[in-house]
Amino acid sequence: MKFLPLVWSNLRRKRVRTLFTLLSILVAFLLFGYLGAVRNAFDIGIQIAGVDRLVMTHKTSIILPLPLSYQDRIAAVPGVVDVANATWFGGVYQDPKNFFAQMAVDPERYLRLYPEFLLPEDQKKAWLADRTGAICGRYLADRFHWKIGDRIPLTAPWQKKNGSNSWEFTLDGIYDGATPATDVTQFVFHWKYLDESRVRRNGMVGWYIIRISPPDQAPQIVKRLDALFANSDNETKTSTEKAFMVGFAKQVGNIGAIITAILSVVFFIILLVAGNTMMQSVRERITELAVLKTVGFPNGLILMLVLSESVVLAVVGGVLGLGLAWLLIRRGDPTGGALPIFLMPPESAVLGAAFILLLGLATGTIPALEAMHLRVVEALRRG
Amino acid sequence: MAEATISQPQEVSRAGGAQGALVRVQDVHKVYTRGSERIDVLQGVNLEIPRGDFLALMGPSGSGKTTLLNLLAGLDRPSQGAVEIGGQRIDRMGEGQLAHWRSRHVGFVFQLYNLLPTLTAERNVELPLLLTHLSASERKSHVATALAVVGLADRGKHYPRQLSGGQEQRVAIARAIVGDPTLLLCDEPTGDLDRKSEEEILDLLQALNREHGKTIIMVTHNAHAAARARHIVYLNKGQLQAEQIQ
Secondary structure (H helix, E strand, O other): OOOOHHHHHHHOOOOOOOHHHHHHHHHHHHHHHHHHHHHHHHHHHHOHHHHHEEEEEOOOOOOOEEOHHHHHHHHHOOOEEEEEEEEEOOOOOOOOOOOOOOEEEHHHHHHOOOOOOOOOOHHHHHHHHHHOOOEEEEHHHHOOOOOOOOOEEOOOOEEEEOOOOOOEEEEEEEEEEOOOOOOOEEEEEEEHHHHHHEOOOOOOOOEEEEOOHHHHHHHHHHHHHHHHOOOOOEEEEEEEHHHHHHHHHOOOOOHHHHHHHHHHHHHHHHHHHHHHHHHHHHHHHHHHHHHHHOOOOHHOOOOOOHHHHHHHHHHHHHHHOOOHHHHHHHHHOOOOOOOOOOOOOOHHHHHHHHHHHHHHHHHHHHHHHHHHHOHHHHHHHHH | OOOOOOOOOOOOOOOOOOOOOOOEEEEEEEEEEEOEEEEEEEEEEEEEEOOOOOEEEEEEOOOOOOHHHHOOOOOOOEEEEEEEEEEEEEEEEEEHHHHHHHHHHEEEEEEOOOEEEEEEEHHHHHHHHHHHHOHHHHHHHHHHHHHHHOOHHHHOOOOOOHHOHHHHHHHHHHHHHHOOOOEEEEEOOOOOOHHHHHHHHHHHHHHHHOOOOOOOEEEEOOOOHHHOOOEEEEEEHHHEEEEEEE
């Protein structure tokens, strides 16, 4: 601690240069934190995928439906504990930019398959009893200022028997997530309401969600399930929920790789900028370092002092950058719905802290070694 | 809390007396090579300096004065010969040992003061004490004493750029004496000062020697400055040529 004023005074020597270096580090870690949240938003489905859940879709494409009659046959397969279905609705609320996921489901089964959706018992009862009722996640309710009892109109590609594409739902419940990573952006309603009102694809569902036990038997159960419907009109493709999410995320490209590439370039540039600052800073005060050595500062201490400067610079810039990223992330999804779970994952903060330290050490090591190996007599002569 | 002190005078003994010489330089050679050229800067220097002495090292440029001073400070090593200070062979010490030894036994005053421009006078003077186990309040007390000894008790908060050359050199002297070192080594301490400041610095060095018993070795070109020392030693072409006792 007693050497801190010495470290601090050196950082204040060229204030403008220090400020610009600090800002460049700040921007790098702001990007790191913010893009980390973007990547997390894309990956979250994969991360939270249940290990004991399978997803069965049509073998040809996820958009092709499967018969409801499959449900009982699936339930009879050894290893299957529970099964539910879901159907993509794809409606628009007021404006096409108000995108959010809407699904027609079998309410009881769906809630059993997703116990992480926390719905108060009275709201659950009300929903089960209401054929045109729906529930939504807390995020969605907050976003559109919905409250229980509201009538919510959606315009969907599904045509009703009366020729209209307008569907109206009553909001019977608002669910919360069991964890911060639970998807609280869904809007789910009775499949029966959809099926009884639409003019086509009756008796068909979008996909099945299947709970199995034990989870490590998944490969064998998957084989049994797909074999069950082989050579039928609607062959199936079953995978673990995680694999299903990975495939879904890949439809929009390898976001993780793109973000990693961007951050790698940014950090490489910052390494050069901060490293150059430290090199200049040491070379400008060769005489002063020689004076410290004359006074009796040992080589190890000189090394530590220079390293401390680069680490302090990285810590101040990095912490401010991550802090700013956290504040921006707290404002929520910047896309208005495409990235519903937008938060800084804890591993980003830990990784950020490690990168801060690494950056400080990497940029300070060469100048610190140069300072440490300085020969006093030569340095004083040059000075 | 440790009491801040500058040590008291002792009897000067050229012959070393019962305690022997504080500084003993025996057959010291220093050779530099520049490309293929060999430069014999010091050629068999022998010198003994008793505790409490004030010695001026004189000689023309390139005579080896500063090289000898650097050897005495443990900043450089002789190519041959022995340098013994206070009974310790510093030419045999490793880098780490030398740094520790310097922090305990040597105060160095440079011609161009070499204060750290980003630190106040107080912080500059405190530097050697950062290497000790003294508490912050003890360091503060020692710094105040050292600044008072050099007559700059009221300039502690000033940065070097806010001080005159003479004042900067006084701060440098305060930095050199704050740890109460065995030896005070001065390399042309008045070389960059006007006449008035020069006199003030020489008065101060003389007072440190006479009133506080500091052993001082001062390299100088200046005969007027050298006249303030107790002894003058002349170096020429790397060899001691004459000694004058004042």
